[in-house]
Amino acid sequence: MNEMNEAEAARKKFRKELKSGTVSLVLLSILSRAEHPMYGYQITKNIDSGEGSGPDMGQGALYPVLRSLEKTGLLESRVEPSVSGPPRRYYSITEAGRETLVDWTGTWEETRNFVDATLKGDRDV
Amino acid sequence: MNEMNEAEAARKKFRKELKSGTVSLVLLSILSRAEHPMYGYQITKNIDSGEGSGPDMGQGALYPVLRSLEKTGLLESRVEPSVSGPPRRYYSITEAGRETLVDWTGTWEETRNFVDATLKGDRDV
Numbered sequence: 001m002n003e004m005n006e007a008e009a010a011r012k013k014f015r016k017e018l019k020s021g022t023v024s025l026v027l028l029s030i031l032s033r034a035e036h037p038m039y040g041y042q043i044t045k046n047i048d049s050g051e052g053s054g055p056d057m058g059q060g061a062l063y064p065v066l067r068s069l070e071k072t073g074l075l076e077s078r079v080e081p082s083v084s085g086p087p088r089r090y091y092s093i094t095e096a097g098r099e100t101l102v103d104w105t106g107t108w109e110e111t112r113n114f115v116d117a118t119l120k121g122d123r124d125v
Numbered sequence: 126m127n128e129m130n131e132a133e134a135a136r137k138k139f140r141k142e143l144k145s146g147t148v149s150l151v152l153l154s155i156l157s158r159a160e161h162p163m164y165g166y167q168i169t170k171n172i173d174s175g176e177g178s179g180p181d182m183g184q185g186a187l188y189p190v191l192r193s194l195e196k197t198g199l200l201e202s203r204v205e206p207s208v209s210g211p212p213r214r215y216y217s218i219t220e221a222g223r224e225t226l227v228d229w230t231g232t233w234e235e236t237r238n239f240v241d242a243t244l245k246g247d248r249d250v
Contacts, residue, residue: 007221010197014149014229018236021142024135026243033246047243072135096132104139105244111143112237118151118172119230121158 023065025108028074028093028101037078037090040066066091074100148190150233153199153218153226162203162215165191191216199225 030046031038038046040062069075074097079087093101155171156163163171165187194200199222204212218226 006197007199007225010149010194010199010225011228014146015232017142017146018232019146021139021144021146022236022240024139026240029243029246069135072131074132074135100132100135103136107140107143108240108244111147112241115147115151115233116237118154119233121154 019061022108023061024069025101025104027062027065027069028097028104031075031091031093032098032101034092037092039088039090043091069097073097144186147233148186149194150226150229152187152190152194153222153229156200156216156218157223157226159217162217164213164215168216194222198222 026047027043030043043066044062066075066077070077070091074094075091076094077089077091079089082088151172152168155168168191169187191200191202195202195216199219200216201219202214202216204214207213
């Protein structure tokens with residue numbers, strides 16, 4: 001019974017760790033191809049519209065990551081009034097963000113290939 | 126200059142997050158196919174022998190994860206004397222560990238497909 005809780009906790013931890021490593025990469029990627037600055041809800045919709053469900057990336061999960069990426073200089077933002085509600089913060093990628101995206105994409109592919117090879121059992125044990 | 130440090134810190138953070146999410150999965154996978162219990166150094170060698178370099182998974186990084194997986198009931202271990210040095214702790218996967226591996230593999234594939242689709246630009250922006 002206690003073991004069940006432990007396994008469930010481990011499952012949540014795994015999802016959380018996998019997510020925290022990938023959300024930043026996904027955000028940089030989406031904003032690198034955006035023709036115009038995007039606000040949080042637009043990005044969320046963009047993420048939800050894809051085929052794969054992906055990790056749960058609701059707005060609540062996105063905003064802290066957007067702020068963190070801006071603080072690090074990878075994104076920049078400006079606030080603009082909205083006719084239909086409160087002002088919106090629009091994000092765009094910086095030059096440092098584009099360079100980081102290239103670097104992170106390389107790291108991602110390396111890790112992905114490594115994990116996939118291990119899962120497929122290409123490594124002799 | 127400060128921006129360089131920030132970007133470098135972000136790069137390290139990204140690698141660390143990606144790694145913490147995948148090391149546990151890789152360990153469960155390797156031990157699920159092991160014919161005999163394995164000790165830390167054997168696992169490290171097994172990881173290093175692969176094609177892809179993968180995230181840096183030296184012994185220092187592995188041991189805390191092995192201990193954590195055992196604490197959660199996904200691995201079990203026993204200590205055995207070694208002729209050539211100090212006693213070794215041998216790890217094997219538990220039944221709960223095998224079930225968790227199936228679940229995590231699903232989560233991994235979902236996340237991987239999602240990130241790859243985003244990077245390839247399959248999602249319209």
